[in-house]
Amino acid sequence: MTVLSSTLDSDGPEYAAHRAAMLGKLAALDAEHAKAVAGGGPKYVERHHRRGKLLARERIELLLDPDTPFLELSPLAGWGSDYQVGASLVTGIGVIEGVECLVTANDPTVRGGASNPWTLKKALRANEIAFANRLPCVSLVESGGADLPSQKEIFIPGGALFKDLTRLSAAGIPTIAVVFGNSTAGGAYIPGMSDHVIMVKERAKVFLGGPPLVKMATGEESDDESLGGAEMHARTSGLADYFATDEQDALRQARRVVHRLNWRKAHPDPGPAEPPAYAEDELLGIVPDDLKTPFDPREVIARIVDASDFDEFKPLYGPSLVTGWARLHGYPVGILANAQGVLFSAESQKAAQFIQLANQRDIPLVFLHNTTGYMVGKQYEQGGIIKHGAMMINAVSNSRVPHLSVLVGASYGAGHYGMCGRAYDPRFLFAWPSSKSAVMGPQQLAGVLSLVARASAEAKGRPYDEEADASLRAMVEQQIESESLPMFLSGRLYDDGVIDPRDTRTVLGLCLSAIHTAPVEGARGGFGIFRM
Structure with a gap:
């Protein structure tokens, strides 16, 4: 078995701080x-x-x-x-x-x-x-x-x-x-x-x-x-x-x-499953309060899948996205989990292939979100980030196996779409209290508005009001921060509930059982044109 090894120091000050913030x-x-x-x-x-x-x-x-x-x-x-x-x-x-x-x-x-x-x-x-x-x-x-x-x-x-x-x-x-x-x-x-x-x-x-x-x-x-x-x-x-x-x-x-309905599930119950090798209580101390700080999603996976057994797919390629196969409460799943936040071309291509494989094998997919979106910049635009990101979104859009999404950390920009956000019809979508979701981070969005306003003033030959700019940035940051929080989004039905991290395995298990009441069948082709 390929049991995940945990390096989480549950006695360290970092873990304690993360746990206290989550509580x-x-x-x-x-x-x-x-x-x-x-x-x-x-x-x-x-x-x-x-x-x-x-x-x-x-x-x-x-x-x-x-x-x-x-x-x-x-x-x-x-x-x-x-x-x-x-x-x-x-x-x-x-x-x-x-x-x-x-x-x-x-x-x-x-x-x-x-x-x-x-x-x-x-x-x-x-x-x-x-x-x-x-x-x-x-x-x-x-x-x-x-x-x-x-x-x-x-x-x-x-x-x-x-x-x-x-x-x-x-x-x-x-x-x-x-x-x-x-x-x-x-x-x-x-x-x-x-x-x-x-x-x-x-x-x-x-x-x-x-x-x-x-x-x-x-x-x-x-x-x-x-x-x-x-x-x-x-x-x-x-x-x-x-x-x-x-x-x-x-x-x-x-x-x-x-x-008296004579109702039957399309798939039989898989029977008892071996619990994870690590305590679910430790999920409280994995995600930092500051989502700019990276964390290893394998630590989450190790505490939700059966026996902490996870066969990673392409572990050396596109390392900012962890993909692999596991079982959860006995049901086979494919997992996509963001590692360092940003999705590059390699991660996008890796995801598209992995999603196709899951569809070939009729295996539901679990998306664990912690992404700031697809990488920007001249080097990446010239390298084809648009077409590669589109490839991943194409695969998610046309995949027919059930999708389960959990917003663990950040879920910003088109990365939210590529990781099967609400608009991409996941069967279920839940959020941790640590998660945030918006078109981009509050500081980035406020900064973009500031740069646009500054460029407009310069083009018109007008002096730029720095005091008003600071006030605007603070107001926008506060607004976007409040609108990206899980309770705000849950109130608008953008998820199916905000859950205690310790309940993640149970919630996903209940969802997988419900999903298997209906036939689970993947797409065989029909993914549209992948721009190469």
Whole structure:
């Protein structure tokens, strides 16, 4: 076996400083996650419980198999916006009756579970994950529909939610709706377009228009139960397939529906895997607080892959990019990890070949980001860095094996694209609290703007205001720094979550298991023209 050797000095001052900085970032992250878990706050949580209702995460816990993990997705959605962190929706992957499912649950403690623009983005991302990985979808529904003040941002794109449900069903991917409360207006189409529908007695209310709207539109007097109650839909309209006496009964019935799906994974479980030879806790002290300081990504790889066993590909060529083969929780993977930050021509060509090999062998790819982008300068431009970088991006774009991306350190410029950033459709993308991502580093971007302004003033024959320049540079640096941080990016759904480095192996293992529910097949040719 080719077990990686670690040179990490976990007793040294450098390691201690890195670890302390990471723990500080994790404390801040935990505080933001707590806001999502808190939902609408103690007042509305207490009111919800007083009505005899379970919270969104309590419903999920009862739905899932006991003592199985739940990989929550996009928990920081809406961070930094005017809306509650978490976007009034919980989404994630969990195991129900032995079947991996995509679960969504409205949080009714946040404005009655109403959907805001971030709720929509989060729900669409969940549907995208379900479709790509062929995961059955279970929706735990209790929502008053669109948050009306923001309807201009929801109504038109929101129709994609219902389109997604029909596309999932058409693809043979089961969809199950469990209705606990309101599911009104456009929200009525969630149970209306799901394959299986369960409604809770005297609680579920599913109608296109509630009694006030019906009164305004037609003059008809009606009540919630006769218009859209669970019993009416079970006995009269036929919309409800199953009638539950209470929430616990509804969740029990949902588990039985999944049990009867006769659902099979495309690939069998690989079975037990040997853990890494090095402690995952040591991942806290590898990445420096200052991302300009290089670190060896093999130290990360050694703590996430099975038995720390890694067969490196082209180790002497293009050394700024580490590539190689390993297993992770028993699943074969190809890994691309940035070593010294900059991608040169050799690294780009090496990556393109490696990606092609993974596609030939139907092996998923894991990208560990720490790049400042492709190298610039006269020597490198003349050496063909554009065409070689394009070769790598071409390979990433047309690769058909599943991609998993983890932003460990920097992820700047076109390097973010070449390493399969969000725009390149990785199946999953997660970030460490140490990561940063932007068009370039704050100092570089501010410096470029300064040079452009200085050249403009010189061309016009005007004196340059050095004091204003210093002020502008400071302002731009501060803005870009804040906009490159992981919580800011996660709030905009540019990743699927910011994770504790110690959880990286577990998170990637859960993702790989979900991915293998669908067939894993690489591209055989079809990579477009590689400029040589």
